[in-house]
Each structure stands twice: as C-alpha cells, then as structure tokens.
Amino acid sequence: MAVVTRDVDVLIQLFRRLPPVERNIFLRLVVAGDDPNRVSEFSQGVARCPHCCKKDYVKNGKKDGRQRFLCRICGRTFGERAETVFYRSKKGLEVWYEYIRCMLNKLPLQRCAEECGICLHTAFSWRHRILGVLQAMMDKVMLNGVVQADETFFRLSFKGQKKLKGEFLGRVGVRQRRRGLSRDQVCVPCAVNLDGLSVGRVSNLGKPSGNDVLGVLDGRIAERSILVTDSNSVYQKVADVMGLSHIPVPSGMRCAAPRAERSPQAAHIFDVQTINSYHSMLKKLVNCRFHGVSTKYLNNYVIYHNFVNFAKGNFKSKCGVLFNFILEMPVRGGLRSLVRRV
Known part of the structure; x- marks a missing residue:
C-alpha cells in the first residue's frame, strides 16, 4: 500500500474542494505534463466528418499534440475540435474556462481580454461563439405555472x-x-x-x-x-x-x-x-x-441576460453548467453563421 505523505494529503484535500469542471481541467494537465495539448480534450471523440457528415473516418496522426482524422468518404481531414466552439482556437480549455468566469462576471471585453491574455477581437469572437451555442440551451426552455x-x-x-x-x-x-x-x-x-x-x-x-x-x-x-x-x-x-x-x-x-x-x-x-x-x-x-x-447581436445579449442575471443558481454552478454545455454541444454550419446568428 502506497504511503500518503503530508504534501499529497494537502493536494487531495485541495482537489476535493475544486468544482467538477476545474477537477477535469486539473486531471488533464496532470496527464499531459508540461503540454496540456498532449492529451485529448474531447473524450467522446468526433461524431462525424464536418465536411460530408459521414461517420466513416480513421485516425490520421497528430498536429500540435491534437488528434487528426481522415474521412474515408470525401478524403478530407479534420481535427478533434471540429464542429465545436473551440474550432481553430489555439488556446487551452483552462483559458476558455477563465473567459467564461469573466463573462459571467459581466466584465467588458477589454477586461476579459486582459484577464485571459487574448486580443480584443478574440474576446469579442469568443463571447458570440458562446452566446450562439447558449441559444440552443434556451430553445429547450419550457415555461409553466x-x-x-x-x-x-x-x-x-x-x-x-x-x-x-x-x-x-x-x-x-x-x-x-x-x-x-x-x-x-x-x-x-x-x-x-x-x-x-x-x-x-x-x-x-x-x-x-x-x-x-x-x-x-x-x-x-x-x-x-x-x-x-x-x-x-x-x-x-x-x-x-x-x-x-x-x-x-x-x-x-x-x-x-x-x-x-x-x-x-x-x-x-x-x-x-x-x-x-x-x-x-x-x-x-x-x-x-x-x-x-x-x-x-441583440438576441445574443437577451440570452446572455437570461442565463447570467435571471436564471437561478450560484456563480460556480453557472460556470460549470455553461462550460460543460459548450464542451458537449456540436456547432453546425460553421462559426461564421454562429457569430452572426440573430
């Protein structure tokens, strides 16, 4: 039986105090070592080819530590972030989670960019990527009573x-x-x-x-x-x-x-x-x-208000719900249509 030292015991106690989303990020970083991109960030894999919508594809090596795939039908390649909010993003998930925290704090874009180490244009794009996907959550809302x-x-x-x-x-x-x-x-x-x-x-x-x-x-x-x-x-x-x-x-x-x-x-x-x-x-x-x-963009900000200001729940739970939702929600039609969606 392995001996648990005092330092390990402290780490275990701190780990148990983390919310579920931050636990997943921590485990990914531990497995990946110094390079968080070395481990697959999407354990469920890619559902289909984003080009021809077929499910017949094979692994095709890695680029920048991320898995690539080759479609047997159309012959085109794609990555594991295809059809997600994170498509063509070079930042890790921990940066996205920090951005969600800033976003739910209703910080202006300039502050979000400074806190996350990204440019102003990227901060604007990320906000509308997230809000565009969040509309899918609000489309399922049914009012009663x-x-x-x-x-x-x-x-x-x-x-x-x-x-x-x-x-x-x-x-x-x-x-x-x-x-x-x-x-x-x-x-x-x-x-x-x-x-x-x-x-x-x-x-x-x-x-x-x-x-x-x-x-x-x-x-x-x-x-x-x-x-x-x-x-x-x-x-x-x-x-x-x-x-x-x-x-x-x-x-x-x-x-x-x-x-x-x-x-x-x-x-x-x-x-x-x-x-x-x-x-x-x-x-x-x-x-x-x-x-x-x-x-x-007004529809996006109505959705923003519904989730941040009016929906019940504490700040940490909202961060976890939103982060897990954008991880699992596929994006159809490309990011350009997602950002401009009204």
Missing part, C-alpha cells in the same frame, strides 16, 4: 457601422430617434415564470401584432399555464391560440385577480412585477453595462 409576458423596446442600432446606404450614423450607429413608438424601435417580446426561467427574442420593428408575439412564445409555454400580462389586447389573442388562461392587469393597477375571485378576500392575486424587473435588468445590461449593442 404562472407566466408573465410583456414586450420591451430598444433603439434600432447599427453599432460598428458608421454608414448605412449612404446615411451617416456616427460612432454609435444609431439613427435619429423619432418621438413615440416607431419603426426605429426594436420590439423584444419576453416571458418569465416564478422559477427563474425566461424566454425572449427580437420579433419586429415598432408595435407588435399577435402573430409577432406568437412567433416568440408559441410552443414555449406549457399547457394549463396562467398567462399574466398588461391590458394589451394582443395577449388575449395569444392566450386563445395557445389555449392558456389569461389574466390582464388593467392599466394603472399593480395587480389583478381572476374574474371569479374579484373580491377583497381574493386568495390569488397576480401582477406583472417580475417581468417588469426582468426588463429593467435587461435594459441596464444592454444600455448601461455594454453601452448599447448592435441590433443584429
């Missing part, structure tokens, strides 16, 4: 483009704002429940119709749920189409009760305070924390 729904609006922004069809937009890329609700406003219908689950997506410009809201919420709310909204008549149509019980909160009132229980002794009182709080945090994230974002 008491669901509050409402829409919020953002200014139409072409941030990063100083000109659009000959029109000078300035550094912030925002058109001259017209008063009131117009097509210069981007509508984002959202819905939340009391368990910390939320959905939201850009639907249209200006005032939304029933079909616009249905395009976001249809199939995302479970049957027999209670839909609580403001007095906008659009949501009555949405509730009828989806077969939900609808409770509108009249304008000027903070809460409402079902028609059968409208009495001072009503046991169930419903309000829209949770969705209002959700919108407030979303606006602070987009307009204050990141000083506005381009409309084409």
Whole structure:
C-alpha cells in the first residue's frame, strides 16, 4: 500500500474542494505534463466528418499534440475540435474556462481580454461563439405555472457601422430617434415564470401584432399555464391560440385577480412585477453595462441576460453548467453563421 505523505494529503484535500469542471481541467494537465495539448480534450471523440457528415473516418496522426482524422468518404481531414466552439482556437480549455468566469462576471471585453491574455477581437469572437451555442440551451426552455409576458423596446442600432446606404450614423450607429413608438424601435417580446426561467427574442420593428408575439412564445409555454400580462389586447389573442388562461392587469393597477375571485378576500392575486424587473435588468445590461449593442447581436445579449442575471443558481454552478454545455454541444454550419446568428 502506497504511503500518503503530508504534501499529497494537502493536494487531495485541495482537489476535493475544486468544482467538477476545474477537477477535469486539473486531471488533464496532470496527464499531459508540461503540454496540456498532449492529451485529448474531447473524450467522446468526433461524431462525424464536418465536411460530408459521414461517420466513416480513421485516425490520421497528430498536429500540435491534437488528434487528426481522415474521412474515408470525401478524403478530407479534420481535427478533434471540429464542429465545436473551440474550432481553430489555439488556446487551452483552462483559458476558455477563465473567459467564461469573466463573462459571467459581466466584465467588458477589454477586461476579459486582459484577464485571459487574448486580443480584443478574440474576446469579442469568443463571447458570440458562446452566446450562439447558449441559444440552443434556451430553445429547450419550457415555461409553466404562472407566466408573465410583456414586450420591451430598444433603439434600432447599427453599432460598428458608421454608414448605412449612404446615411451617416456616427460612432454609435444609431439613427435619429423619432418621438413615440416607431419603426426605429426594436420590439423584444419576453416571458418569465416564478422559477427563474425566461424566454425572449427580437420579433419586429415598432408595435407588435399577435402573430409577432406568437412567433416568440408559441410552443414555449406549457399547457394549463396562467398567462399574466398588461391590458394589451394582443395577449388575449395569444392566450386563445395557445389555449392558456389569461389574466390582464388593467392599466394603472399593480395587480389583478381572476374574474371569479374579484373580491377583497381574493386568495390569488397576480401582477406583472417580475417581468417588469426582468426588463429593467435587461435594459441596464444592454444600455448601461455594454453601452448599447448592435441590433443584429441583440438576441445574443437577451440570452446572455437570461442565463447570467435571471436564471437561478450560484456563480460556480453557472460556470460549470455553461462550460460543460459548450464542451458537449456540436456547432453546425460553421462559426461564421454562429457569430452572426440573430
């Protein structure tokens, strides 16, 4: 039986205090020695050839310590990081995990780049790679119970483009704002429940119709749920189409009760305070924390807000969930479509 020295005992105790994700990274580094790329980072292997989508491939040597494969069907080669967020990334997984920690701390891109030792362009690309994959997680969210729904609006922004069809937009890329609700406003219908689950997506410009809201919420709310909204008549149509019980909160009132229980002794009182709080945090994230974002990336930041600000769970658990998800989630269609996905 091997004798456990004091130093080894200390290491074991420290190892047991690490979260599961950091344990895996530590074990990879121990096996790899000085070169963490010497060990395969994806134990499940490659599911298929990214070029022809066939599963008939063989090993084809290594490059920079990473396994390469040769497809027997199309004759093209690919690596073990193909069709993952890490494709063509020269950084190890420990750098990616550190970036996720910075990202969940809502640090600006410049700080993320400094903390992880990468350039600003890489920090921007990594953020949208991760957010693009995170949309697949949010697509599986199903709201149930008491669901509050409402829409919020953002200014139409072409941030990063100083000109659009000959029109000078300035550094912030925002058109001259017209008063009131117009097509210069981007509508984002959202819905939340009391368990910390939320959905939201850009639907249209200006005032939304029933079909616009249905395009976001249809199939995302479970049957027999209670839909609580403001007095906008659009949501009555949405509730009828989806077969939900609808409770509108009249304008000027903070809460409402079902028609059968409208009495001072009503046991169930419903309000829209949770969705209002959700919108407030979303606006602070987009307009204050990141000083506005381009409309084409707005969906990515709604997903960012859903996971970082609104979802329940502590910081370490969120880091582990996100890191494990991007490890296992395949990327289809290339990284360019992933980054530009809206």
